[in-house]
Amino acid sequence: MAIERVAVIGAGTMGAGIAQVCAQAGWRTNLYDAFPDGLERGMERIAAFWEKGIARGKTTPEQRDEWSANLMAVGDLAAAVKEADMVIEAVPEIPELKQRIFSDLDELAPPHAILGTNTSSLSIADIAAATSRPSQVIGMHFFNPVPIMKLLELVRHEHTSETTIAEAQEAGQAMGKTCILVRDIPGFATSRLGVVLGNEAIRMLADGVASAKDIDTAMVLGYKHPMGPLALTDLVGLDVRRDILLNLQRSFNDDAYAPHPLLERLVAEGRLGKKTGKGIYDWSSGQAEETNFE
Incomplete structure (x- = not known):
């Protein structure tokens, strides 16, 4: 599956960074947050990063404009994910919150969509159990600051399919990350x-x-x-x-x-x-x- 559209759930430090690298990868990227102020701050954080890159000569105005065109702030979850090929959740490390979001994503995201969770230690299997598509759920642990750190820790639980793993690895590479694959054990390999x-x-x-x-x-x-x-x-x-x-x-x-x-x-x-x-x-x-x- 060729990824063209991505939704990122949560516009905090991690979510904004993930949305940024998705937009830079050339994907149409929707950034969602339940709180309008949080969504605004996330978009401002991304814009400030690009402006700083221009000031330092690491980014051109043309690149900024191209990436900005790929990125949209969306305040409605259903609208954010309805056409997504991949959804990456990046909300706080609260198991019940993540499970509730994944239950919603299961209903709202397209049947083919990969559902990734940016958790640093929680059980991927427990999060996947909130869906009817556990084979399409994978841990995608990014590192802060996301636009700079090159590692992406992919976490497979017992039902994650080989297709999902391969597509997540391809997505990671498109975002400029080196991927490692670990089992769904508390704390994974890094935390x-x-x-x-x-x-x-x-x-x-x-x-x-x-x-x-x-x-x-x-x-x-x-x-x-x-x-x-x-x-x-x-x-x-x-x-x-x-x-x-x-x-x-x-x-x-x-x-x-x-x-x-x-x-x-x-x-x-x-x-x-x-x-x-x-x-x-x-x-x-x-x-x-x-x-x-x-």
Whole structure:
């Protein structure tokens, strides 16, 4: 199946990024969000990224105009998905929310459409069970920032068809991604490692092993990580990291995945990372600055 039309459900940071790379791949792309303000912010985020690319000489005005013509904000779910060859859901990591959306997509999307979920740790099988087409449901785990990060983690559950896998791989390549294929195991291949590293870095910070910047610098220079685990936690969102850890803790019945108390405290205080201006670091200046936790 040749993909021509795509719908992205959820216009937050991840959804907007996914819609952007879909439009850049040449597909007619509908971006949907249940909240008009969220949809507007998502479209503004995409436009700002393209304008920044022009300012840096990485994008031409002609490319921007071509990509913009491929992208449409749609405030009605049925209208957004009615002609889609592929639907990618990118709403918060709440199992009941994703299942409800997939039940709606099953009724509203064309029978041939692939249904992808951008989850970082939830069961694909459980999400697929909300549909009458589980063979066409696949995990499509993108990474933030989506237009820059080259990895796409495809997650197959026991009923995902080989055709769906092949079409998702082709779609990933068209978006400029390198695809890996993993089984439907909690945390998959990436989150299971990534959140544990971030949680341990928070433990080290709380124990006074080193400052946040020195812990991050150790991993960047010592292990060639492009970003330290604490800065990455701020970028992903402390609430997102906490929720993934809780899911792993429940799934494996293993307290090794329990969120560190400092992580729980920062989330409770609303210090969720870069998106709120403060998390492990203070981002109010636009750059990561050391802060205290008193």
